[in-house]
Amino acid sequence: MRRSDATRTxxxxxxxxxxAADGYDRATIRAIxxxxRIDPSMVMRYFGSKEGLFAAATSFDLRLPELGSLAPEEAGRVLVEHFLDLWEGNDALVALLRVGVAGAAGAERIRHTMFEQQVLxxxxxxxxDPEQAAARAALAAAQMLGMALARYVLRFxxxxxxxxxxxxxxxAPTVQRYLTAPHPGGAL
Structure with a gap:
């Protein structure tokens, strides 16, 4: 590994x-x-700003499942299995969730990554009904983020x-119901 790669890592x-420990607002470039064990100027050299560092530190490959061949009745199981594959042992996601519940920067990142790129x-x-997709995705995301919070952050x-x-x-059955079951009151 090159020295610059080791420093970045x-x-x-x-x-x-x-x-994860301090949240976005309280974490400082100096503390990081x-x-x-480097000079703060090196952090700025590699990432440009605190925002750039946060984006890089909470970046990950979603590795979304192939959606084209997905049968609608398999969506809940596939999404939950994918969710677990991503979250198990992923410090970046755990840090992102901790920051997300406490501040706007993390919340926006979770909205973009978990909701817009993954569940929606x-x-x-x-x-x-395509007009119900956003609401149904939000309900499914709430279930999965609740599990992530309980399992990986609060560690119930x-x-x-x-x-x-x-x-x-x-x-999976709950996520499946949110995604594909008829709306209990007709239109959503």
Missing amino acids: AILAAARERF AKDA PVAREVCP PPTVALAREEVVAWL
Whole structure:
């Protein structure tokens, strides 16, 4: 690994930890640099600003499942399995969720990444009424983010103890219902 790659990696690791611990507003470039054992000017050299550092530290590849071949009745299971694949052991996502519940920068990043890039495209593919896709995606995202908060951030013992298969068995039918079931009151 080149020295510049090692420095960048150290900065990103320190930033994830600091953003997760302190939140976006309280985390400082100086504290992140100290944690990474480098000069603060190096953080600015690599990332340009605190916003640029936050974006890089919370960036990840969504690896969305192939939607074109997805049968509508499989959407809940596929989305929940994908969600678990992304969240298990992903410090960037855990940091993003911690920051997201406490500040505008993290909330906007979660809206963009989790909702607009991940759940909304699936809802648009499988939802019976295209005009309901955004609302249905929001309901599905609320379920999955609630599980992420309970399992990975707050670490409620019962949710942490659930095997992956159990999480899928409990969560997938609810997500599926939000995405494809007839609206209980007619129009949404």
